[in-house]
Amino acid sequence: xxxxxxxxxxxxxxxxxxxxxxxxxxxxxxxxxxxxxxxxxxxxxxxxxxxxxxxxxxxxxxxxxxxxxxxxxxxxxxxxxxxxxxxxxxxxxxxxxxxxxxxxxxxxxxxxxxxxxxxxxxxxxxxxxxxxxxxxxxxxxxxxxxxxxxxxxxxxxxxxxxxxxxxxxxxxxxxxxxxxxxxxxxxxxxxxxxxxxxxxxxxxxxxxxxxxxxxxxxxxxxxxxxxxx
Amino acid sequence: xxxxxxxxxxxxxxxxxxxxxxxxxxxxxxxxxxxxxxxxxxxxxxxxxxxxxxxxxxxxxxxxxxxxxxxxxxxxxxxxxxxxxxxxxxxxxxxxxxxxxxxxxxxxxxxxxxxxxxxxxxxxxxxxxxxxxxxxxxxxxxxxxxxxxxxxxxxxxxxxxxxxxxxxxxxxxxxxxxxxxxxxxxxxxxxxxxxxxxxxxxxxxxxxxxxxxxxxxxxxxxxxxxxxx
Ligand SMILES: [Zn+2]
Ligand SMILES: [Zn+2]
Ligand SMILES: [Zn+2]
Ligand SMILES: [Zn+2]
Numbered sequence: 001x002x003x004x005x006x007x008x009x010x011x012x013x014x015x016x017x018x019x020x021x022x023x024x025x026x027x028x029x030x031x032x033x034x035x036x037x038x039x040x041x042x043x044x045x046x047x048x049x050x051x052x053x054x055x056x057x058x059x060x061x062x063x064x065x066x067x068x069x070x071x072x073x074x075x076x077x078x079x080x081x082x083x084x085x086x087x088x089x090x091x092x093x094x095x096x097x098x099x100x101x102x103x104x105x106x107x108x109x110x111x112x113x114x115x116x117x118x119x120x121x122x123x124x125x126x127x128x129x130x131x132x133x134x135x136x137x138x139x140x141x142x143x144x145x146x147x148x149x150x151x152x153x154x155x156x157x158x159x160x161x162x163x164x165x166x167x168x169x170x171x172x173x174x175x176x177x178x179x180x181x182x183x184x185x186x187x188x189x190x191x192x193x194x195x196x197x198x199x200x201x202x203x204x205x206x207x208x209x210x211x212x213x214x215x216x217x218x219x220x221x222x223x224x225x226x227x228x229x
Numbered sequence: 230x231x232x233x234x235x236x237x238x239x240x241x242x243x244x245x246x247x248x249x250x251x252x253x254x255x256x257x258x259x260x261x262x263x264x265x266x267x268x269x270x271x272x273x274x275x276x277x278x279x280x281x282x283x284x285x286x287x288x289x290x291x292x293x294x295x296x297x298x299x300x301x302x303x304x305x306x307x308x309x310x311x312x313x314x315x316x317x318x319x320x321x322x323x324x325x326x327x328x329x330x331x332x333x334x335x336x337x338x339x340x341x342x343x344x345x346x347x348x349x350x351x352x353x354x355x356x357x358x359x360x361x362x363x364x365x366x367x368x369x370x371x372x373x374x375x376x377x378x379x380x381x382x383x384x385x386x387x388x389x390x391x392x393x394x395x396x397x398x399x400x401x402x403x404x405x406x407x408x409x410x411x412x413x414x415x416x417x418x419x420x421x422x423x424x425x426x427x428x429x430x431x432x433x434x435x436x437x438x439x440x441x442x443x444x445x446x447x448x449x450x451x452x453x454x455x456x457x458x
Contacts, residue, residue, distance in 0.1 A: 114351070116342045123343075123350045124345070125345070149342075149344070151378045151411075154411055155345075180342075180380055184383070186426070187379065187423075
């Protein structure tokens, strides 16, 4: 099957870690709201659910109890959907970010380097990255590499080669975050080229913030990557 | 004058922040050792001295008093040499990294994003980057942008466009640091292409760790960049 004829995996991120009801009343916050929204996306054809969970005050959390309830709801209402938990740093610090991995979701996000965010450093120190990767191996969770910058692709490939990230790499390019990598077509093309050069069997997709997602989806479809909504 | 016919600026980093006498007895540690080594490089043709200073126990420091003595020695023994101070994070934390900028060196290093180092996060939070850039403007110090990853080039260009980094950009690509960007020819070429695309009048050079420096110098000379020893 040619690269372009591959079925496009559609990945849905129902709730990020930042927007609140005050920004957008449609943002699903409670577990039941999240399950309901994901079910709509699942029925519309989405195959991966990228999941964040929130506290009652809408602040992001890594609480394994909340992740467990979300996973249970998704398994019941979206049978066969790939459940991906976020281990992102907005929701917790240090090893708390991986406390839900023993729940054995199908996938979990993994950032393998550090970079700036709009107002702070997104800290992913090497020992934490290695610990998260080890937890994912122990619980058979497939990582989705969140590549916020070019070196993160190299780091993922290095970790793949030495066994820290076993199997086929799945890389998501994250673009459009202020103070990190902007949305730039030449960079996107170089990301794709670099993944193909260093890890020819890797799968990849791209995530943009807000209005950028549509642009990135068009680029992904054109180049044979997956989509995210 | 064509790109390739430009005189090559040779930048010398006499003392980094990491190696100690135990690793290499030739590493100049005291201010007088540093001045002496730099003078040799100056007489051999180097035009920029990239400067770190050390405590008596050889640990790196940002002590303005030590930087003042080094600057005085270099002005006396290497007249006309461009003095560049490091504001790197191995030598101090937070605003202490810029405490020597009122000494008005010709240049100072400026990292505009964060990334991983071999065992930790190299933290350059946005507010610290903006403060260092403001100090450099206030004291008329020209920044050398240390680009440890691709997004740092974009960030430098954005800061150049909005006035935080005035004038012609001077970018140094740093490659070969473990857990950051490796030494890779395609990435090097894409860095050069990106600088030329986004900031056509910028000057650039590349720094590698240890044995990588010779490779990078060859690439720099071939592409019209400056050299570092
Ligand atoms: Zn995806
Ligand atoms: Zn996420
Ligand atoms: Zn230089
Ligand atoms: Zn340095």
